[in-house]
Amino acid sequence: MQRFGRHDVEAFLRSVDAQLAEPCTVVLVGSTVAALQWDESNLSADIDVWSADAAFWDACRRVSTAAAPAIPVHRASIAEPPQDFETRLIPLSMGLSRLAVVVPEDHDWAIAKTTRALEHDLRAVEFLHSCRPLSLLTLVERYRETWVTGPRSRFRLKFLDLVARLFGEDAAEKLVPELEKADGA
Secondary structure (H helix, E strand, O other): OOOEOHHHHHHHHHHHHHHOOOOEEEEEEOHHHHHHHOOOOOOEOOEEEEEEOHHHHHHHHHHHHHOOOOOOEEEOOOOOOOOOHHHHOEEEOOOOOOEEEEEOOHHHHHHHHHHHOOHHHHHHHHHHHHHOOOOHHHHHHHHHHOOOOOOHHHHHHHHHHHHHHHHOHHHHHHHHHHHHHHOOO
């Protein structure tokens, strides 16, 4: 599977921007967010889109058939961000003329990655935290705002694993009773 880094994604988005006749917005989620914001070495097999204008999808199709790199672009099918995360979206300054690229706020992105919690997802959150420290209080608030598919207890364990990685085992252990009570466990 081909993997793409920051420069590939930027080049692709510049090509999409050039195809647009009018302004439009795309909300990106997933590993591409890490590559664009704080981890240039982060690679992704695709661009995960939470939402986008129809013109964005049309431009992507034109770019994918005409230019390299042709990066697969998909609607995010498994992302589970906190409720109301869209009210906290952050615009990326990429020098594009018509395409506005927005991404989740850091805590929202970290929680969305934690709902899946594959090892590379958790490493990406750890890298983010090393660059731009996350607030434990805000993470707990976002945890409470997140509805997940599957057992809440599984998400709680994933979240506690993340807390232990970022803030230490003691911090995670102290949260257990509070989260169990909040989850009705």
